[in-house]
Amino acid sequence: MALLEIDKLEVYYGSINALKGISFNVERGEIIALIGANGAGKTTTLHTITGLLPAKKGSIKLDGHDITKAPAHRIVSMGMAHVPEGRRVFAQLTVYENLMLGAYTRKDKDEIAATLENVYYRFPRLKERLKQTAGTLSGGEQQMLAMGRALMSKPSIILMDEPSMGLSPLYVSEIFDIIQEINKAGTTVLLVEQNAKKALSIANRAYVLETGNIVLAGDASELMNNEQVKKAYLGE
Amino acid sequence: MSFISYLVSGLSLGSIYALIALGYTMVYGIAKMLNFAHGDIIMVGGYAAFLAMSASWCPIWLAMIISVTVCTVLGVVIEKVAYRPLRSAPPLAVLITAIGVSYLLQNIALLTQSATPKTFKSIAAGAPPFLLVFEGKAPLFFTKLSDSPYGGESPVLTISMETFLAIVVSLVIMAALTLFINKTKAGKAMLACSEDRGAAQLMGINVNATISMTFAIGSALAAVAAMLMCSAYPLLSPTTGSMPGIKAFVAAVFGGIGSIPGAMIGGVLLGVIEQLSKAYISSQLSDAIVFLVLIVVLIIRPTGIMGKKISEKV
Incomplete structure (x- = not known):
């Protein structure tokens, strides 16, 4: 059984059909990339999975449980974290407060402290800035904070929306290295990226979205050499 | 001496405005709406306390609890019935609904309590002056x-004891509220919701529950303000809440709408300005002066005294 199963998912914005019945699976331990142009429906897909947008038809299953109609706040405690596009850290709150909000659904103080140590280990720069308000961090640091905050819920799967957006190339490489590390430590990753080259370089498999449909699917290495993908997304 | 007397009564009135302004500013910060029915919650709180106190068996402390409970429940119910269905509606629709709720409450009071003002018995009746x-x-x-x-x-x-109580009770409540918001998990959830509702949901925060809680707290504060205000100015009528409601709204904008310390400072300043202009300039013009000060402040600092600078980092 796949960890995340999306079946014939349809989503509308008013009368606009944003997702036209997409289906895909994410197996435990994988990094899955969802690539596509602006407006293809990548962010919509993630928002629907985490309950920020309602699905019109189809189903979403997390670890076998149907979460299609579950409210966003409940899905977090079922083991899914979402690093939203544009980071959306709480700019007025401190780095530490942001991280602790990530653990909002958890009760055990000792376990939270252990996860916090783990996040510090992965993002030493955050530890240096605990008392700073998140709004004063650089874009790359905010991305790290958003990722650290998501890890604080101890998710089995983490959804990342455009983690490289607006970052300098140096930060992009660092962020992608960290995504791989997080994955190696046992967290499944569903990655949405416009930077298709980078995404395909770390993913196991990938799906290509075009105007609300999945038009291509396969191993990341295969897609990397696919003529269509090369032309449209890799700029070759 | 008379200056001190005016100043103290200004502080006292200002503390009451601050309590009401807190309700406005918290609801605005978290639900992103102006709850124009907030002033009428004060009126309901006043009547609830008045009716409870008119029963011979009911001691004052119980009347106070009843008033706070009635307002808390009313605030939560109004949010659930009138505002929640409009959560994704345009802000104007919500604003008009709030004005509708305001008139509804006033007219229910008019029907059941008549337009004749009631004389509110002070919660400090019989107590010596401070x-x-x-x-x-x-x-x-x-x-x-x-x-x-x-x-x-x-x-x-x-x-007077009423003046003293208004200041002390407001100070205690404001300190407790500040602690609650900055030190508890529920308070942090409120801050998170006020900044980014979607991101707060992704943390596992139940936004609807948080908004309900905000309405509950704001309305409970309105009940406290009602009792303090009606004790100092003992006439209670169906429109009792309108003027203090508007003044407190001004105080919230004055301090920077959405900011909790701003509402406190704005409320107190407004009360002091009002009382001092009544004393030294003109009691008829005092309200005009209050609003003039608001206009000047907003021209110089459009976000209010404690308002956050509107800046976005991409």
């Missing part, structure tokens, strides 16, 4: 004038 100051003698605390050791001499300054 402070009496006499020319050249030691001041008296918590002593009735009739028990004064200075014979028939009249004091140069009297601070």
Whole structure:
């Protein structure tokens, strides 16, 4: 059984059909990339999975449980974290407060402290800035904070929306290295990226979205050499 | 001495405005709406306390609990019935609904309580004044004038128990609220919701529950303000809440809408400005002066005294 199963998912914005019945699976331990142009429906897909947008038809299953109609706040405690596009850290709150909000659904103080140590280990720069308000961090640091905050819920799967957006190339490489590390430590990753080259370089498999449909699917290495993908997304 | 007297009564009135302004500003910060029915919650709180106190068996402390409970429940119910269905509607629709709720509450009060003003019995009825100051003698605390050791001499300054209570109760409540918001998990959830509702949901925060809680707290504060206000200005009518509601709204904008310390500072300043202009300029013009000050402040600092600078980092 796949960890995340999306079946014939349809989503509308008013009368606009944003997702036209997409289906895909994410197996435990994988990094899955969802690539596509602006407006293809990548962010919509993630928002629907985490309950920020309602699905019109189809189903979403997390670890076998149907979460299609579950409210966003409940899905977090079922083991899914979402690093939203544009980071959306709480700019007025401190780095530490942001991280602790990530653990909002958890009760055990000792376990939270252990996860916090783990996040510090992965993002030493955050530890240096605990008392700073998140709004004063650089874009790359905010991305790290958003990722650290998501890890604080101890998710089995983490959804990342455009983690490289607006970052300098140096930060992009660092962020992608960290995504791989997080994955190696046992967290499944569903990655949405416009930077298709980078995404395909770390993913196991990938799906290509075009105007609300999945038009291509396969191993990341295969897609990397696919003529269509090369032309449209890799700029070759 | 008279200046101190005006200043203290300004602080007292301002504390009451601050309590009401907190309700406006918290709801605005978290639900992103102006709850224009907030002033009428004060009126309901006043009537609830008044009706409870008119029952001979009901002690004042119980009347206070009843009033706070009625308002808390009313606030939560209004949010659930009137505002929640409009959560994704345009802001104008919500604003008009709030004005509708305001008129609904006023007219229900008019129907059931009539337009004749009721005389509210002070929650500090029978208590001695907080402070009496006499020319050249030691001041008296918590002593009735009739028990004064200075014979028939009249004091140069009297601070009533109501005035004192309004300041102290408001200070305690504001301190408790500040602690609650900054130190508890529920408080942090409120801050998170006020900044980014979607991101707050992704943390596992139940936004609807948080908004309900905000309405509950704001309405409970309105009930407290109602009792303090009606004790100091004892006439209670169906429109009792309108003017303090608008003034408190001004106070919230003055301090920077959405900011909790801003509402406190704005409320207190507004009360002091109002009382001092009543005393030294003109009692008829005092409201005009209050609004003039608001306009000047907003021209100089459009986000209010404590308002956050609107900046976005991409």
